Amino acid sequence: MAEVDPTRGHVLHVEDDAAVAGSVALLLRRAGFEVDNAPDGEAALRRIVDEGLRPDVLIVDFALAGEMDGCDTAEAICRALGGPRPTIVLSGVLSDAALPWLPGAPLWPMPKTVCPEELVRAVELFCSLQRGRPARAAADHAR
Numbered sequence: 001m002a003e004v005d006p007t008r009g010h011v012l013h014v015e016d017d018a019a020v021a022g023s024v025a026l027l028l029r030r031a032g033f034e035v036d037n038a039p040d041g042e043a044a045l046r047r048i049v050d051e052g053l054r055p056d057v058l059i060v061d062f063a064l065a066g067e068m069d070g071c072d073t074a075e076a077i078c079r080a081l082g083g084p085r086p087t088i089v090l091s092g093v094l095s096d097a098a099l100p101w102l103p104g105a106p107l108w109p110m111p112k113t114v115c116p117e118e119l120v121r122a123v124e125l126f127c128s129l130q131r132g133r134p135a136r137a138a139a140d141h142a143r
Helices: 018-030 041-051 070-081 116-142
Strands: 010-014 034-038 057-061 087-091 107-111
Touching (some): 010 018, 010 041, 010 070, 018 034, 018 116, 041 070, 057 116, 070 087, 107 116
Parallel strands (some): 010 034, 010 057, 057 087, 087 107
C-alpha cells in the first residue's frame, strides 16, 4: 500500500453507503491521497466548519440520505470554504443525476460503479487543477 502523501491531495468523500465509502477511501489512500469521509451533507459541513477540513477535491454521492442531496452538499461545502472545489458526482443512475451549481469548478459526473483507475485519474487531475488555482489567482491579482 502506498503511503499517504499530503502533498498529493486531500479528498472529502460524502457517501451514505459505508461499504462504498470504505472502498473509495481504501482505493484513494492506496494511490497516496489523504481521504476524509462524511455520511451526509450535514456531517460534511460540520467537518468543514468545526474541524477546519480543507479538501482539494470533493466526491459526492448524488442521492444522499438526509436533508441535502449531493448537489446541495457540494454547493454548501464550497460556500463554507469560500470558493469552488473540483467536484466528482457519483450516481447509480447518471441520467437522473444533476450537477451542482459551482461556477469556476470542474465537475465530473461518474457512474457509482466507477472504474477504479478512472476515479484515481480524475482525482489526480482535479488535485493538480486545485493546486494551480492559488498561483493563477495571485498572478491575476498582480495584473
